[in-house]
Amino acid sequence: MIIGLTGGIASGKSTVSNLLRSYGLPVVDADVIARQVVEQGHPAYEKIVEHFGENILDDAGNIDRKKLGSIVFTNEEKRLVLNGIVHPAVRLEMKNEAAVHLKESSHVILDIPLLFESELTHMVDRTLLVFVDEASQLSRLMKRDGFTEAEAKSRIAAQMPLKEKVQLADAVIVNNGSLEELKNQVEIQLREWKMI
Ligand SMILES: CC(C)(COP(=O)(O)OP(=O)(O)OC[C@H]1O[C@@H](n2cnc3c(N)ncnc32)[C@H](O)[C@@H]1O)[C@@H](O)C(=O)NCCC(=O)NCCS
């Protein structure tokens, strides 16, 4: 079974992923792959430089994620261009990695932040959403990444509202409370789906 794990920015997907890994379940992380496919030497890197110019590079010639982020999270058109370059390479690599895990495990989790926005539910059998209320999401995002309120809000606004994602998901984990409460909900869900 392939589980699509999703949520909003800073809703707690990575925290849930780590809990899932602690049960020995394999997790493929779209954010990690999205970083690998834009490293120097990869086709997506060339396309990004061609489109966004060399001023988005750091001194070593790597993509400066802060600079690129400040462009694409304030300009939807540019964000869609970036998505069009990066997402096909991410999808391909995720499928490959999932297939490798499924040779040895009966379950694999795909952690895909934009699972619903990019209409990728055909890649998975079930969807699991990590929900968080707006105030906790904003404060956790500002604290984790050191963003101003405006920066954090522009990133949240680049995604489908979490309330809409709740309607689309097969199961929802609510992450407004403590890590202990989160852990309990994950365990209950895994038992319900007979994954542990
Ligand atoms: C703009 C970039 C360079 C900013 O990098 P940065 O290191 O600051 O953020 P990181 O990649 O760790 O993403 C953090 C979170 O931002 C959100 N996010 C990232 N990209 C997008 C996007 N294109 N649209 C909406 N939300 C996004 C996700 O919730 C993600 O978990 C980077 O996010 C990127 O290349 N994005 C395009 C690829 C993408 O969509 N990745 C997300 C999953 S495939």
Ligand SMILES: Nc1ncnc2c1ncn2[C@@H]1O[C@H](COP(=O)(O)OP(=O)(O)OP(=O)(O)O)[C@@H](O)[C@H]1O
């Ligand atoms: N229940 C909780 N209580 C307090 N802090 C939490 C809780 N859950 C997550 N956090 C913190 O909130 C921040 C966001 O969580 P996490 O990184 O897991 O989110 P994410 O959904 O993976 O984010 P992104 O979409 O940016 O990758 C982190 O700093 C994490 O430690």
